[in-house]
Amino acid sequence: MKALICEEPGRLALISRPEPVPGPDEVLVRIRHVGICGTDFHIFGGKHPYLEYPRVMGHELSGTVETAPEGSGLNPGDPVYIVPYLSCGTCQACRIGLTNACVNIRVLGVHCDGGMAELIAVPVQNVVPTGDIPLPDAAMIEFLAIGAHGVKRGAITARDRVLVTGTGPIGMSAIIFAKARGAHVTVMDMRPDRLAFAREGLGADAALTADAGAEAQAARLTGGDWFDVVIDATGAAPPIERGFGFLAHGARYVLLSVVRQDITFSDPEFHKREATLIASRNAQPDDFAEVVAQMRAGRVPTRALNTHRGSLSDGVALFQDWSRPEAGVIKAILDL
Incomplete structure (x- = not known):
């Protein structure tokens, strides 16, 4: 063969x-x-x-x-x-x-x-x-299931303001399944074409360019409250570390990405927020079933x-x- x-x-x-x-x-x-x-x-x-x-x-x-x-x-x-x-x-x-x-x-x-x-x-x-x-x-079910699993791990609901950083396929899958739960979803990336697709093709509610002004834009967008859930799908350590700065008090930070090197963050800032750091690895059978159900519902x-x-x-x-x-x-x- x-x-x-x-x-x-x-x-x-x-x-x-x-x-x-x-x-x-x-x-x-x-x-x-x-x-x-x-x-x-x-x-x-x-x-x-x-x-x-x-x-x-x-x-x-x-x-x-x-x-x-x-x-x-x-x-x-x-x-x-x-x-x-x-x-x-x-x-x-x-x-x-x-x-x-x-x-x-x-x-x-x-x-x-x-x-x-x-x-x-x-x-x-x-x-x-x-x-x-x-x-x-x-x-395409498997890559979509990874996003569905991350959204499940983040316990996302319709009450949540979600930031997805990185708009490759895995980030896009997180957008799809966060929107399926009714969340308000903001996306952040350096590529204007990916940000446009996330909004026009996937229904993201807002977009941030991952430049030096992203924090100021996010603060304005959320009224200074930041995001209830941040999902990283960038696959790189610097943006993962930057993502800690977008967490609201009580927020959950879901890492879909895995990188070779260590990541660091400010413990006092993380601690005072009583934030939760969540690893998300692969997917489980119910995540695959969720993808199939959303495909049949026309949401993918x-x-x-x-x-x-x-x-x-x-x-x-x-x-x-x-x-x-x-x-x-x-x-x-x-x-x-």
Whole structure:
């Protein structure tokens, strides 16, 4: 079968490798669509903290069942999406239901080879029927679930003033699900095009340019009260640290981003606000279900989000093109 492999940072190759042989509790899935994530671009750029090369990337996956274990409820030809978090089921985190934070977690395309290939074998519990969700849209469920999980972690309600910093796909997913809960959402980024899309395409209520005047703008916007919830999706330490300055008293700060280096903040300022710092990692089954429900309700603008499409065979050249900021990619999908 064909597979797109990242041999080392900055170098991709389309290779031929043996088809996977599924185990007794695994489903063999023929991949139809692969969403390209910021994680994939970080792997390509050599910036991911949890990876060894070479690696077949790809964790935003939809496809059709080739073979499935008897009694699984899955049949050949069924359209499915894949939950890419392979949890052990026995560690302390799994025992309390935090499979997204499994001590021994393996994420497809990161800790082990993923779905930028014609076929993949995955545990039956990680394969979910798409129902009436089109397969190209189903390839976007995973990144949207990350935003849904962060919004859930922040316990966002219609009473909250929310600031989302960083308007890449993960930030956009946080905007979508915060708005679905009725919150007033402000977005902050350096890119005018992303800020415009967040307002016009996703329904964000206000936008801040992440320049030297952002704090003054935010103070005016909130009457000096700042934000009840701040969600960081920037993927960089300086804006994460800056985000502490936008917290209201009693606020929650949700970190969707993960960075290699330490982050620091003023303890007296954080303490006097009795603020809460919240990590948000991956997503849980109810987050995937929430994405599907909001898709069916028409609250996820999938066509607008999916800005670029191409084939796996052209993936080497496309990945180079799509990794450039001027390409204007929001969500790119490889078709097989």
